[in-house]
Amino acid sequence: MARYIARRLLLAIPVLLGATFLIFAMVFALPGDPIRALGGDRPLAPAVQEQLREEYNLNDPLPVQYIKYVGGLVQGDFGRDFSGRPVSEIIQQRLPVTIKLALVALAFEAIFGLIAGILAGIRNKSFFDSLVLVSTTLIVSIPSFVLGFIAQYTFGLRLGLFPIAGLNDGLQSYLLPGFVLGALSLAYIARLTRTSLVENLRNDYVRTAKAKGLTPASVVGKHTLRNSLIPVVTYLGVDLGTLMSGAIITEGIFNLPGLGRAVFDAIASQEGAVVVGIVTLFVLVYILFNLLVDVLYAALDPRIRYE
């Protein structure tokens, strides 16, 4: 197992290099001159512009820029934005917001998705089952920015239950954006749990559990659920990675100062170092959670072993 994890981590290095290069090249290819745009209506003096270009290696060809950037990364230097602020500082400041948002979303989808999925699975073909089917289909078909505005309008403005935007109310501020961010996965989890449970309830070992005199709660809650939740737990793991990187739109709608907002702003002002730094972090998170899921898979299902 330790060898398996080590091998996966080694494999992550080329993936990270490839990902950073692609992002780097895309920022490089963006039209417009970020340095000239810095001054807005009153352009900076040509000498200052030239000095900035030199400082940020913008006069070098793409491969050289990239190699210099990676060289800095290896020494723990994530580069700076055009105002001279280190990217590592931006990440440090913004990361907690995004993590909190992702965790609230994860809690939402795990709790409500599982409950809905389990109830629908146990009462297969009942009214509740159909209700879950219809409502999850509805959620999946609504884009998150529409859902965001609907949530802001009804729960925030009309009912006044939750803060509409910003971070002024502590954890409360995360509830509505967390729900909007997690809604899509909530629907997937409900469906996945239901299908998996219904499928597993048909298995022979369920009959064995009944024949042992176990209560229905134990037959379903222990024997069947333990098997049914394997795909769900792995989905949740991968999804946490997706939630962190997928927060760009939600953070925008709810005006949360997280990493998603930072990337969005940085793309607009062509702050290459900021975009590449944060997106690389997303890629890293994604790789790590994927590895975590694979390890978790082996822990949950004894039939799976890594050499």
Added chain:
Amino acid sequence: MTSLMTSPSGAPVGGVPLLEVDDLYVEFRTDYGVVHAVNGISYTLSAGETLAILGESGCGKSVSAQAIMGILDSPPGFVTGGEIRYKGSNLLTMSAKEQRDLRGEEISIVFQDALSSLNPVFSVGAQIGEMFRRHRGASRADAKKAAIELMERVRIPSAKERVNDYPHQFSGGMRQRVMIAMAIALDPAILIADEPTTALDVTVQAQIMDLLAELQKETGMGLILITHDLGVVGEIADRVAVMYAGRIVETGATDAVFSAPAMPYTEGLMASIARVDQKGQRLNPIVGAPPNLANLPSGCPFHPRCPRATDYCPTALPPLLEVVPGRYSACHYAEEVLRDH
């Protein structure tokens, strides 16, 4: 051996047999119509006795076992008539909790395919030990200790080291031993073995049957052996009940039935076995296929495949009647059939 006298633990409780199945009906209500899986079967089982229920796939033998265990998939399966009495009290009218308390404790079952019948994500020790935790309130440690003892009893080598292994780490024969250990954990009065050796190699089959016979001798439990393997029946069953289309069509002491069947279907089964003294000759299968249980033939359900059928057979359903003492047959011409042997 007749049913009421031969239990090692003495006479049946108050003259009542351990298990009485009385005119049991089971049907499955599917989208394609009602499937009549079990149509009025009756039999009794005493302590220490082995009753074989013999029949082709789909004749209702496993369904009747699941009805006794109370583990029919319902819906679509429903018991629509009859009684199943354990020591005189009807299982079908008991509360759900009373029924659950009997399952595993008094009546146990070993299923056909041990790999799919064991839960893949729990260790075999946990699954065997669960019997003690559920019915005896044992602690985790005690349950594990008891599981190791049981694994030794069904002769799983190095039980102590293997108690934490998972089902997929065992061979087919060993897995079936785990199933048996689980079923006999609480010394049940009745063990139902539902085709316990069908999924196994021939050599392993013999070992498992020997184990079952030996355990039965030790504990004096009543054994219901559901099978389509005539060889197995001949070796260990005291009595045999032959099922066809959800009914018992012949029953009696195994030796008597095997040497002189009183029902053409049983005759056909006997004739279809490969025998050493007929080496090189063609086997004689029963022609045709088992009937569709959703749409049974009129009269005797076996008449379309029966070499002895007459014009009378499609018109009346033959009841299960005593031909000679201790022998029952559901054939209009039972005496004639019996005389021919």
